[in-house]
Amino acid sequence: MKWKKLGKIFDPTQHRLPNECAQFAQSPQTLIFDDFVRIYFSTRAVDKANGKYLSHIAYVDMSKDFHNIIRVSEHTVIPLGDLGCFDEHGIFPINLVRHDEVIYAYTCGWNRRVSVSVDTAIGLAVSHDNGQTFQRLGNGPVLAASLHEPCLVGDGFVKIIGDIWHMWYIFGTGWKTYTPDTPPDRTYKIGHAVSNNGIEWTQEEEARQIISDRLGKDESQALPSVIEMDDRYLMTFCYRQSSDFRKNKDRGYRIGHAWSDDLNNWTRDDENPHLALIPDEWDTEMQCYPHVFKCDDKVYLLYNGNEFGRYGFGLAVLET
């Protein structure tokens, strides 16, 4: 099996975006409609107070062959959180689940800290208008730091299998200062939680890392997404070194894979499917924030390239 690259399909700098956002279309995630695919992503505005970034959610509707852009959202899809809330400074990413005529959105909310740059938690919002706008369940998160997952809970990806809601997500293991002249960097790993209603989540075992490390304990893993294929489950995610990963392409994000028969034990196999890494200009330095999904019986992978998706996202299709 291998991913056949179809190239970059969306460049945010070529469109008018909501919330005064200009660049970045990060972590594309899909909601499939009968005759189009809505791809949500996180884009960025500049916080006038201090010049830092604020991440906002927007979407692009594309034809099901991904050749044509039908529309780009120009309205606020979900406002950022109130003062002091977990999602005050950004929502990135957002994961969409259809259930009972309602669309559930699992958000990763960002809030800035003082000794470290940020903390995150996972929120829940619902849409009653086919995903054009979302309303929060409350001002707080549905999954946040806990006794053994002390920081940076985020990147929730939810799938209902049978009667059980499964969530794959990431949890921080801690912050570390690697060199005296760089700010502290974080490490996170992929975990798993379950729920009966999509609202109250429990981990069978807190801080159980379900995907083995390839780069050692300072490997950070992010953006799990899962799809069922021939009675097995395929997870895509991205991974990198925890320090010096922004500009050093040898330490930056790559896309990883893992397989499971039982949703509990995962075998990491980054080369299956093989991401035919013939570097195009837009994804030579990094490949990150993958999202695997099915559309018209094909399996696709959306992902970001260089600079964490500053100039958009691309697509690959699975060939067996």
Added chain:
Amino acid sequence: MFKWQKLGKVFIPQEVQNRSWLKEFAQAPATLVFDNFVRVYFSCRPPADKQGQYVSYSAYVDLERSDLFKICQVSEEPILSLGNIGEFDEFGTYPVSVIRDGNLIRAYYAGWTRCESVPFNVAIGCAISNDQGKTFTKLGKGPIVSYSPDEPFVLSGPKIRQFNGLWYLWYIAGRKWKIIEGRAEPVYKIRMATSYDGINWSKLNKDLIESRIEEDEAQASPDVFFSNGKYHMFFCYRYSSHYRSRQNGYRIGYASSTNLVDWVRDDSKAGIDVSEQGWDAEMISYPHIFELDGKTYMAYLGDQVGRYGFGLAALEGTFD
């Protein structure tokens, strides 16, 4: 109406020598009774740093059981270390509430971190002592009660109790941050959670005490005990703005319940108020009730929320 006889200030942190971490404040007293002394846990601070920022530690003072105005000793070190970088309790462990659990002593404490848009956030941690409460080891690096949809931030002021074989935790949860003269001030309400093991908690998700003086009244220090067939709660409350004053500062309130869930507030019964002059003329707050040798006492804070120590009052008569 209860009648409290004020006995005066018991402990003055400024009088303690040779402890760099204990210069001022003795906040949120909580007692543990031993054969010959009463151990009173409190929270204190070293001087503020160059930016005017405090960290807070928790410690104890042992009072002679036969004369609570005689100090036997003050802890040599804080009972808990501050958290590592990026952890929820990096900048403070305040306040603390203790309970015996067989030969162990459990402490539930609020951990403080610093945020960018608001000054702080708080969540509740747990630690265990096996040396009679002199030192405590945290159960994990993260909080045991964390943020949720209806309790988005500032989970603080835990008070741990056991009734009828069940663990109860009373605490406060932030409702909103208000900007008052350019400064973010939190509004919080009294909440409750229950547990079978003291570790996994189910939140009641309900305000226990109706607000009386204004909608944004802030409530704290829910101190519950059982006497004469019902449950009594003393707590403190203040206005949401300009509360560092006699006019709007903390006062002590009272509520009672027969089932621990439904509470009837009646502050007119509290029976204790600010003095005309002296150390508690501006505000009184953070009540803690304990029984000792047939008498009932209230430990509480005076002006500037305990900057200059805590005092005691004794109940005249009994609770009905």
